[in-house]
Amino acid sequence: MVSLCAVALAACGGGSDPGSAKPDLADQDRFLKDYVQLLNASNENGLAGLLDAHPQGDKDARARINAYGGKGWDVRWTRASEFANVWKIEIVGTAGAKNRPVHVTETVAWENAHWVMAPLPGVAPTPSAAAGTEPPH
Incomplete structure (x- = not known):
C-alpha cells in the first residue's frame, strides 16, 4: 500500500x-x-x-485516470486542516484482485472560489517547496 502525498499549497x-x-x-x-x-x-x-482550475488540468486528469482510474475507490474520506483553506484528505480505495485497501492522501485547497487539488507530479509545474509524490501500486 503506497500513498500519494502532496505538500500543502x-x-x-x-x-x-x-x-x-x-x-x-x-x-x-x-x-x-x-x-x-x-x-x-x-x-x-x-x-x-472537475480539475479545470489546475494548470494543464486535462493532462492531470489523464495522469490520474492512468494511476487511479477504475480502482474501486470508496466515497469515504477524512480531512484535517493545519492551514487556512487547505485540507489534507485521506481517500480509501481498493486495488488488485484481492481488493486490498489503498489509502491516498490528497491536498485540497480553496482558491479563488474553487476547490483545487494539488496536481500529480510531472504534470504541471509544482512549487519549489513541494514534496515528491508517487501513485499507489
Missing part, C-alpha cells in the same frame, strides 16, 4: 476580496464525491472538467 487566493466566496465543507464533500465517481468510471473528460 503555499498560498490560497480569495482573501481580502469582500465578494469572494468562503469555503463550504459540504461543497468540498460534493467535489470529492464527484472526483471519486469520475475516477471509478475512468471518465477522463469529466475529470478534466
Whole structure:
C-alpha cells in the first residue's frame, strides 16, 4: 500500500476580496464525491472538467485516470486542516484482485472560489517547496 502525498499549497487566493466566496465543507464533500465517481468510471473528460482550475488540468486528469482510474475507490474520506483553506484528505480505495485497501492522501485547497487539488507530479509545474509524490501500486 503506497500513498500519494502532496505538500500543502503555499498560498490560497480569495482573501481580502469582500465578494469572494468562503469555503463550504459540504461543497468540498460534493467535489470529492464527484472526483471519486469520475475516477471509478475512468471518465477522463469529466475529470478534466472537475480539475479545470489546475494548470494543464486535462493532462492531470489523464495522469490520474492512468494511476487511479477504475480502482474501486470508496466515497469515504477524512480531512484535517493545519492551514487556512487547505485540507489534507485521506481517500480509501481498493486495488488488485484481492481488493486490498489503498489509502491516498490528497491536498485540497480553496482558491479563488474553487476547490483545487494539488496536481500529480510531472504534470504541471509544482512549487519549489513541494514534496515528491508517487501513485499507489
